[in-house]
Amino acid sequence: MNIDQETLRKVAHLxxxxxxxxxxxxxxxxxxxxxxxxxxxxxxxxxxxxPLTHISERTxxxxxxxxxxxxxxxxxxxxxxxxxxxxxxxPKVIE
Amino acid sequence: xxxxxxxxxxxxxxxxxxDLRTGSTTCAQLVAHYLRNIEAQNATLNAxxxxxxxxxxxxxxxxxxxxxxxxxxxxxxxxxGIKDVxxxxxxxxxxxxxxxxxFTSQFTATAVxxxxxxxxxxxxxxxxxxxxxxxxxxxxxxxxxxxxxxxARVPGGSSGGSAVAVQADMCLxxxxxxxxxxxxxxxAFCGVVGLKPTYARVSRWGLVAYGSSFDCIGxxxxxxxxxxxLLEIMAGSxxxxxxxxxxxxxxxxxxxxxxxKLRIGYLRxxxxxxxxDAQIKRATSQKLDxxxxxxxxVEAFDFPxxxxxxxxxxxxxxxxxxSNLSRFDxxxxxxxxxxxxxxxxxxxxxxxxxxxxxxxxxxMLGTFVLSANYYDAxxxxxxxxxxxxxxxxxxxxxxxxxxxxxxxxxxAFLLGQQTPDPLQMYLADIFTVQANVVGNPxxxxxxxxxxxxxxxxxxxxxxxxxxxxLLAFAESLEKI
Numbered sequence: 074m075n076i077d078q079e080t081l082r083k084v085a086h087l088x089x090x091x092x093x094x095x096x097x098x099x100x101x102x103x104x105x106x107x108x109x110x111x112x113x114x115x116x117x118x119x120x121x122x123x124p125l126t127h128i129s130e131r132t133x134x135x136x137x138x139x140x141x142x143x144x145x146x147x148x149x150x151x152x153x154x155x156x157x158x159x160x161x162x163x164p165k166v167i168e
Numbered sequence: 169x170x171x172x173x174x175x176x177x178x179x180x181x182x183x184x185x186x187d188l189r190t191g192s193t194t195c196a197q198l199v200a201h202y203l204r205n206i207e208a209q210n211a212t213l214n215a216x217x218x219x220x221x222x223x224x225x226x227x228x229x230x231x232x233x234x235x236x237x238x239x240x241x242x243x244x245x246x247x248x249g250i251k252d253v254x255x256x257x258x259x260x261x262x263x264x265x266x267x268x269x270x271f272t273s274q275f276t277a278t279a280v281x282x283x284x285x286x287x288x289x290x291x292x293x294x295x296x297x298x299x300x301x302x303x304x305x306x307x308x309x310x311x312x313x314x315x316x317x318x319x320a321r322v323p324g325g326s327s328g329g330s331a332v333a334v335q336a337d338m339c340l341x342x343x344x345x346x347x348x349x350x351x352x353x354x355x356a357f358c359g360v361v362g363l364k365p366t367y368a369r370v371s372r373w374g375l376v377a378y379g380s381s382f383d384c385i386g387x388x389x390x391x392x393x394x395x396x397x398l399l400e401i402m403a404g405s406x407x408x409x410x411x412x413x414x415x416x417x418x419x420x421x422x423x424x425x426x427x428x429k430l431r432i433g434y435l436r437x438x439x440x441x442x443x444x445d446a447q448i449k450r451a452t453s454q455k456l457d458x459x460x461x462x463x464x465x466v467e468a469f470d471f472p473x474x475x476x477x478x479x480x481x482x483x484x485x486x487x488x489x490x491s492n493l494s495r496f497d498x499x500x501x502x503x504x505x506x507x508x509x510x511x512x513x514x515x516x517x518x519x520x521x522x523x524x525x526x527x528x529x530x531x532m533l534g535t536f537v538l539s540a541n542y543y544d545a546x547x548x549x550x551x552x553x554x555x556x557x558x559x560x561x562x563x564x565x566x567x568x569x570x571x572x573x574x575x576x577x578x579x580a581f582l583l584g585q586q587t588p589d590p591l592q593m594y595l596a597d598i599f600t601v602q603a604n605v606v607g608n609p610x611x612x613x614x615x616x617x618x619x620x621x622x623x624x625x626x627x628x629x630x631x632x633x634x635x636x637x638l639l640a641f642a643e644s645l646e647k648i
Contacts, residue, residue: 076536084539088519088535089494089497089515090516090520090523090532091517091520100529103590104532106591107529107591110591111479111482111537113479114476114549114553115549116476122552124548124552124554124555125552128367128606129367129413130413131413131414134414143275152274152502153499154498154499154501154504163499163511164510164511164514166510
């Protein structure tokens with residue numbers, strides 16, 4: 074699997090990561106080698122095999138729909154890097 | 169060096185509780201003992217990232233009073249450490265990562281709450297690979313953990329601190345997490361017991377998510393009986409985890425011992441593959457002889473899909489990790505970059521500054537295998553292979569009661585020895601990942617040492633929800 078610089082940057086953007094220029098090459102090489110190794114799976118014939126999506130046999134778990142306050146406001150905001158009364162503060166989004 | 173501290177070094181809760189009953193020890197003395205061991209060794213071993221000394225002392229006094237009044241819980245006398253991926257309300261939690269710098273848990277994990285409710289004492293929080301991604305405990309923002317047998321060597325990972333803490337008698341037991349072998353592999357490298365329960369046996373509420381369809385909380389202990397009592401207490405349904413099984417939880421600690429002749433299958437690669445240390449082959453083969461001598465039937469089997477375990481595991485866990493770790497964005501908690509100019513740069517800079525190299529590599533891989541053009545070729549393909557592996561594994565359990573192998577292909581390697589090549593490092597999990605890929609319960613028990621004194625692990629896998637027999641069989645091996 075070849076990963077060109079454009080693909081690498083696109084994946085980094087999707088992952089919301091910034092790669093330093095000096096690490097692009099090693100990241101690219103690492104991804105290529107691991108992805109090529111993953112491609113061994115192509116050796117297996119999986120025609121007609123359904124993907125296994127859940128390991129637990131449970132399909133639905135129900136409980137009473139009762140209101141609980143498991144995370145009060147102050148506690149929810151306690152770890153925020155920046156907050157303002159009842160909000161998390163971030164850089165301006167709308168001009 | 170480890171064993172020189174009075175009072176005596178306990179190797180089981182049963183032993184401790186017997187002494188608590190006769191008054192020859194107290195919880196206060198036990199806590200003092202473990203705190204001394206932590207004090208003496210943690211600077212070198214780096215197993216604990218936070219020690220709750222005052223709280224543990226205070227709780228010990230409370231529990232001693234409960235013992236005196238006959239109201240103590242079933243874990244009275246158990247001093248525990250918890251891996252830095254388990255929430256404990258009002259205590260720090262970082263998953264070994266800079267991105268959670270300064271984070272304080274807002275609630276307590278179900279598994280942790282249940283052991284507290286039975287009067288376990290939590291003595292501290294233990295170092296691990298960042299977000300539980302690693303097999304050597306070299307990927308932690310808190311620095312490497314060292315193996316107490318030989319501090320030049322790794323303890324295994326990702327629950328490396330948890331295994332070393334038990335190995336070096338800094339606590340009686342630890343709670344770790346196992347996504348591809350992260351409890352069993354370090355247990356093997358450190359000469360202790362590590363149990364990965366059936367997927368969904370223990371609630372994951374309050375466990376920092378890595379690969380949600382693989383993650384299991386599991387105990388690391390000095391004996392099988394302690395793993396049994398901890399599982400018995402942690403397991404079972406929970407309103408806060410919709411995937412957890414509501415199957416009744418057997419009294420694992422009461423089911424021991426086992427009086428039954430079993431059919432044991434051993435993985436031929438475990439004894440014959442070139443990649444497995446000769447000393448590990450020898451120890452495994454001796455163990456199989458002992459099992460035969462105990463009257464069980466032992467037979468080899470081949471599992472041609474073995475070479476696909478790790479690629480399947482890495483496609484799926486990197487995909488799940490890239491999704492799970494998207495929550496770390498610098499907005500609501502954890503590290504926020506000072507250099508952000510807008511929202512997207514806030515996400516990108518905070519994440520890039522906060523995550524370490526292996527975590528970023530896995531997020532990139534996961535994002536790639538989930539991207540529109542490659543989703544079917546990688547992610548769906550791996551889900552299909554996962555089904556084939558599950559089906560073939562299920563067939564194995566029609567032939568055998570238990571499936572065994574060495575836990576690891578090598579003993580503990582030197583620090584820095586394998587870090588340059590991620591693929592080489594991934595091979596450390598070759599025997600452990602199967603149980604996570606298929607969801608079966610699996611335990612690693614000590615099986616002697618190599619010529620350098622480095623511990624060897626012996627792994628036993630059972631059918632889903634068959635922990636009672638698995639633990640009974642594992643316990644029987646402690647005696648032969």
